[in-house]
Amino acid sequence: xxxxxxxxxxxxxxxxxxxxxxxxxxxxxxxxxxxxxxxxxxxxxxxxxxxxxxxxxxxxxxxxxxxxxxxxxxxxxxxxxxxxxxxxxxxxxxxxxxxxxxxxxxxxxxxxxxxxxxxxxxxxxxxxxxxxxxxxxxxxxxxxxxxxxxxxxxxxxxxxxxxxxxxxxxxxxxxxxxxxxxxxxxxxxxxxxxxxxxxxxxx
Amino acid sequence: xxxxxxxxxxxxxxxxxxxxxxxxxxxxxxxxxxxxxxxxxxxxxxxxxxxxxxxxxxxxxxxxxxxxxxxxxxxxxxxxxxxxxxxxxxxxxxxxxxxxxxxxxxxxxxxxxxxxxxxxxxxxxxxxxxxxxxxxxxxxxxxxxxxxxxxxxxxxxxxxxxxxxxxxxxxxxxxxxxxxxxxxxxxxxxxxxxxxxxxxxxx
Amino acid sequence: xxxxxxxxxxxxxxxxxxxxxxxxxxxxxxxxxxxxxxxxxxxxxxxxxxxxxxxxxxxxxxxxxxxxxxxxxxxxxxxxxxxxxxxxxxxxxxxxxxxxxxxxxxxxxxxxxxxxxxxxxxxxxxxxxxxxxxxxxxxxxxxxxxxxxxxxxxxxxxxxxxxxxxxxxxxxxxxxxxxxxxxxxxxxxxxxxxxxxxxxxxx
Amino acid sequence: xxxxxxxxxxxxxxxxxxxxxxxxxxxxxxxxxxxxxxxxxxxxxxxxxxxxxxxxxxxxxxxxxxxxxxxxxxxxxxxxxxxxxxxxxxxxxxxxxxxxxxxxxxxxxxxxxxxxxxxxxxxxxxxxxxxxxxxxxxxxxxxxxxxxxxxxxxxxxxxxxxxxxxxxxxxxxxxxxxxxxxxxxxxxxxxxxxxxxxxxxxx
DNA sequence: TATGAATGAGTATTCATTCAT
DNA sequence: AATGAATGAATACTCATTCAT
Numbered sequence: 001x002x003x004x005x006x007x008x009x010x011x012x013x014x015x016x017x018x019x020x021x022x023x024x025x026x027x028x029x030x031x032x033x034x035x036x037x038x039x040x041x042x043x044x045x046x047x048x049x050x051x052x053x054x055x056x057x058x059x060x061x062x063x064x065x066x067x068x069x070x071x072x073x074x075x076x077x078x079x080x081x082x083x084x085x086x087x088x089x090x091x092x093x094x095x096x097x098x099x100x101x102x103x104x105x106x107x108x109x110x111x112x113x114x115x116x117x118x119x120x121x122x123x124x125x126x127x128x129x130x131x132x133x134x135x136x137x138x139x140x141x142x143x144x145x146x147x148x149x150x151x152x153x154x155x156x157x158x159x160x161x162x163x164x165x166x167x168x169x170x171x172x173x174x175x176x177x178x179x180x181x182x183x184x185x186x187x188x189x190x191x192x193x194x195x196x197x198x199x200x201x202x203x
Numbered sequence: 204x205x206x207x208x209x210x211x212x213x214x215x216x217x218x219x220x221x222x223x224x225x226x227x228x229x230x231x232x233x234x235x236x237x238x239x240x241x242x243x244x245x246x247x248x249x250x251x252x253x254x255x256x257x258x259x260x261x262x263x264x265x266x267x268x269x270x271x272x273x274x275x276x277x278x279x280x281x282x283x284x285x286x287x288x289x290x291x292x293x294x295x296x297x298x299x300x301x302x303x304x305x306x307x308x309x310x311x312x313x314x315x316x317x318x319x320x321x322x323x324x325x326x327x328x329x330x331x332x333x334x335x336x337x338x339x340x341x342x343x344x345x346x347x348x349x350x351x352x353x354x355x356x357x358x359x360x361x362x363x364x365x366x367x368x369x370x371x372x373x374x375x376x377x378x379x380x381x382x383x384x385x386x387x388x389x390x391x392x393x394x395x396x397x398x399x400x401x402x403x404x405x406x
Numbered sequence: 407x408x409x410x411x412x413x414x415x416x417x418x419x420x421x422x423x424x425x426x427x428x429x430x431x432x433x434x435x436x437x438x439x440x441x442x443x444x445x446x447x448x449x450x451x452x453x454x455x456x457x458x459x460x461x462x463x464x465x466x467x468x469x470x471x472x473x474x475x476x477x478x479x480x481x482x483x484x485x486x487x488x489x490x491x492x493x494x495x496x497x498x499x500x501x502x503x504x505x506x507x508x509x510x511x512x513x514x515x516x517x518x519x520x521x522x523x524x525x526x527x528x529x530x531x532x533x534x535x536x537x538x539x540x541x542x543x544x545x546x547x548x549x550x551x552x553x554x555x556x557x558x559x560x561x562x563x564x565x566x567x568x569x570x571x572x573x574x575x576x577x578x579x580x581x582x583x584x585x586x587x588x589x590x591x592x593x594x595x596x597x598x599x600x601x602x603x604x605x606x607x608x609x
Numbered sequence: 610x611x612x613x614x615x616x617x618x619x620x621x622x623x624x625x626x627x628x629x630x631x632x633x634x635x636x637x638x639x640x641x642x643x644x645x646x647x648x649x650x651x652x653x654x655x656x657x658x659x660x661x662x663x664x665x666x667x668x669x670x671x672x673x674x675x676x677x678x679x680x681x682x683x684x685x686x687x688x689x690x691x692x693x694x695x696x697x698x699x700x701x702x703x704x705x706x707x708x709x710x711x712x713x714x715x716x717x718x719x720x721x722x723x724x725x726x727x728x729x730x731x732x733x734x735x736x737x738x739x740x741x742x743x744x745x746x747x748x749x750x751x752x753x754x755x756x757x758x759x760x761x762x763x764x765x766x767x768x769x770x771x772x773x774x775x776x777x778x779x780x781x782x783x784x785x786x787x788x789x790x791x792x793x794x795x796x797x798x799x800x801x802x803x804x805x806x807x808x809x810x811x812x
Numbered sequence: 813t814a815t816g817a818a819t820g821a822g823t824a825t826t827c828a829t830t831c832a833t
Numbered sequence: 834a835a836t837g838a839a840t841g842a843a844t845a846c847t848c849a850t851t852c853a854t
Binding site: 005009010013044045046047048051 | 837838840841842
């Protein structure tokens with residue numbers, strides 16, 4: 001039978017729930033957020049929310065998944081316009097240099113994201129999700145570094161794996177510090193970027 | 204009325220609750236841990252626990268506070284045996300190079316601490332605790348760097364504040380990555396240490 | 407406006423809902439069966455079901471009513487081919503001797519019917535339904551016994567009312583026992599039948 | 610540690626919950642009864658009820674179990690004072706002849722009992738309970754009949770198993786009929802008793 | 813002080829029923 | 834008439850905290 005509402009309508013409804021949920025989670029945390037909160041925020045009844053998601057956790061799950069997908073697309077799209085490996089890596093730093101990490105909404109999202117990561121740590125099933133995301137992010141850098149080594153842009157002696165990890169360590173490190181009001185985010189990150197790019201450059 | 208039980212007895216009881224709580228929190232997370240869990244683990248009755256702590260959150264709170272105090276003491280004690288600024292900073296790195304971050308208990312503790320930090324983010328009162336701890340940790344490095352600059356050990360041109368932040372960024376970064384099973388913790392941290400110390404050294 | 411679909415179509419649809427409902431109820435019980443279950447089983451949408459029935463309970467209600475009607479018709483039809491009272495009573499026993507009470511579907515149906523009967527016990531309105539059905543069934547036997555007494559087939563001294571009740575007591579009794587896997591249904595019922603018929607026979 | 614309340618106190622509390630639950634179940638049925646209902650009826654808070662029982666179903670379960678135990682004890686006690694098999698069987702009938710089956714409370718209990726039996730029909734675990742109870746009741750009659758055959762009181766030709774089933778068939782049959790207001794319970798049961806005892810008597 | 817029983821507010825989830833398309 | 838999305842009342846169960854003993 002033909003669906004009674006358009007696929008588009010359902011998509012919009014679902015993403016409305018997702019964005020409301022994200023905002024609630026960011027404000028109060030996953031546990032403290034009730035399904036009623038999400039309903040009130042999105043103007044969608046509790047019962048309806050359960051038409052779109054199996055459980056509160058499923059919303060959480062999809063939120064992270066969606067974010068991963070979006071990141072993937074964004075990076076792929078932007079990488080395609082960039083030729084050199086160094087410019088790609090530079091772009092990756094810039095992603096984090098061009099957002100406002102102290103904006104309450106952004107900060108909330110960051111916190112939610114880390115909290116969910118920790119939450120996953122305690123569930124076999126969810127751990128997988130986190131691992132996959134982690135590997136995906138790691139590989140982006142790894143592959144870019146390898147490309148650069150092949151093209152001669154990047155020092156052939158560096159340990160690609162180590163440097164990939166180091167990249168995300170920096171990002172996690174600065175992101176985490178944003179919970180402190182007066183953390184000089186941009187200064188620190190900009191310096192770390194320059195140093196990082198300098199080190200890997202072919203001598 | 205004279206106290207019926209010795210102060211020492213009470214101290215032991217309290218710290219028994221604390222260590223049990225930490226283990227439970229590490230295993231299941233703060234929210235999922237019930238006061239009964241802590242009771243069962245410590246062998247102390249639920250009612251009794253409330254003689255020592257106002258609330259479950261108070262236990263959490265004291266746990267972080269105690270850890271901060273212990274860190275403070277440890278650092279002070281060890282710093283007193285160290286003369287040069289560089290050796291002090293080296294020691295600070297070594298603190299994290301000599302623990303086993305993948306040990307489940309340790310990993311759990313790490314997660315709990317970050318979780319609590321995030322939790323505090325949402326409460327004016329608790330945020331203060333985190334800020335104080337953050338400042339304390341930051342200042343240790345700052346002061347050491349300043350000492351080094353005065354004594355000529357450390358490059359006078361570096362921005363002390365920036366480098367202090369950078370130190371903790373590194374620590375937070377590597378700690379966070381330990382949730383990934385195959386993160387080359389020691390390799391990465393060792394390299395970061397060498398690089399860090401090299402950079403700040405007076406030229 | 408002329409009806410868009412034929413009356414026949416609607417009848418078929420309605421009875422499809424009824425038979426699906428019966429099967430669902432038999433399998434999971436009335437409360438545990440959701441309207442969605444009935445929809446899934448019958449291939450008729452939830453919304454449509456409510457075009458045919460006011461409520462889930464109305465389906466239950468009609469199920470019993472329909473069964474009563476069907477029983478009524480069956481008995482009338484079969485009685486019309488039977489001359490003697492004793493053969494009619496014999497036939498009534500045979501109805502229950504020729505079904506397979508341990509067949510899961512049959513057993514489920516039995517349970518559903520008793521459950522609904524009990525359910526009705528608690529509602530003035532529904533109790534009426536049960537009473538009517540009860541009286542109808544009772545009267546069939548009563549009338550047959552009276553006919554037999556008039557015709558001389560059946561002992562004039564027996565209390566017709568008592569023996570009518572006794573008939574249904576036997577049927578309820580053996581039906582109920584079928585929930586026990588190894589109840590010798592046929593043996594017991596056959597013997598009860600013989601004894602019953604022997605007793606009422608005119609001496 | 611010594612329990613803080615007496616075992617007796619807890620027993621009384623538990624049985625208070627049980628009897629309240631029975632009354633609520635009898636009045637509204639198992640599903641319609643909320644845990645709050647039981648709480649209100651017993652004056653015990655919902656939370657407390659869960660200190661004594663794992664779930665609403667567990668209360669139901671224990672109710673049936675307790676009834677079985679009580680029956681067992683009663684029968685054993687009374688049988689010990691009776692010498693002949695026939696008097697024992699007579700006593701078994703009298704158990705049901707000396708209660709008031711139309712008393713609302715009693716009727717409610719009967720209905721609850723059958724409802725639960727049906728409910729069990731759909732759960733492997735619970736079916737066991739019902740089977741055990743069924744076998745126990747069956748065996749009482751069987752054993753008594755066998756004793757009687759050995760002592761010469763009871764006809765050696767009767768099929769003990771069949772007659773045991775027939776006993777409970779009668780009891781179930783008359784119990785079920787009590788949902789009809791004008792069922793001549795005593796008359797029917799008394800006659801069935803006499804007939805039953807007459808038939809099995811050694812000729 | 814220690815205990816653990818009592819409390820009841822708090823919440824995820826289900827599902828009969830309604831209603832817009 | 835048919836569909837299935839929307840609704841929200843209803844409810845079992847949990848657990849931090851209190852309190853009588």
